[in-house]
Amino acid sequence: MRSDAAMESSSARDLIKGILEAKPGGSTVLQEYDETGTLSDSRRRQMVNVLTAHMVESEGRVPQRVTKENYALGIVTLFPSSGDPFSSKGYEHFYDGQSGSGFLAWRLKTIQRKTKFIFKEPKTQTAVGGDPEQQRDLPQIDDQLDERHCEEAISLMNHTNDKRVIFQKMKETFEYRQCLIHNPDRSHTVLSVFPRLLDTKGLVHSSKCSSK
Incomplete structure (x- = not known):
């Protein structure tokens, strides 16, 4: 029988793939990975935008921590080259529940502010x-x-x-x-x-x- 961890990873992968296949822009993310074996910065940002938008649609502006961790797990399972082999779980750069940081967390914070943040750099x-x-x-x-x-x-x-x-x-x-x-x-x-x-x-x- 498959281990619980393997089943969890498989389920999370299928969730992410299903979202990307169904949402506008998601298919280009999948296509780029199929063709190159990696995701460019722009495609990774596009993927994060699609997935966080779906999270907000499903759970509101403050999704549960377990949801964010599941999405992060699904991302690195579906796109193995995007994982981090040097971190404990491999997906903390997408979402780290301990610090509340990562690509998914930062995008959600932007959505929660509802306004585009303008970086005020003193000249x-x-x-x-x-x-x-x-x-x-x-x-x-x-x-x-x-x-x-x-x-x-x-x-x-x-x-x-x-x-x-x-x-x-x-x-x-x-x-x-x-x-x-x-x-x-x-x-x-x-x-x-x-x-x-x-x-x-x-x-x-x-x-x-x-x-x-």
Whole structure:
């Protein structure tokens, strides 16, 4: 007989597949995975949007924790390459019941706010060591992510060892990181929020190397 865990995974997989097959946009997610064996960031976000919308339709704006965990399990069972082999359950980056974080949780929070969050990035900061009234411009970087997508990118970086992905997401979260660095109340959290700065060779010194 199949184990309870295997049956639970199979049931969750079938649930996710059924939702994606029935909802607009879901079939393109399935098609991309069938063709490439993976999901791009845009398809993963599309999938999360479809699934959280279905959750809200079924259970309201605050779905049960067990529902979110079941969806997360179904996702990594249906799309094995999207799982995290280094986490205890393999799906915490989609939903972590302990911290209430993950792609599904963040999307639900956005839905619950009912308004699109606009990332308020200050364009100027107090110069280090200068007059408190003195202001300096932050460098403008293209393709910066808003706060919700920064949270997703940070989670992705913390669950992958792909240096290409880490460097790309570090670039896309530059302004978010600058906000932390220049915020006296949060500057001490930079390395805990971005731990890959400590274990990914080239991140800290890349700018020095490129100038040589």
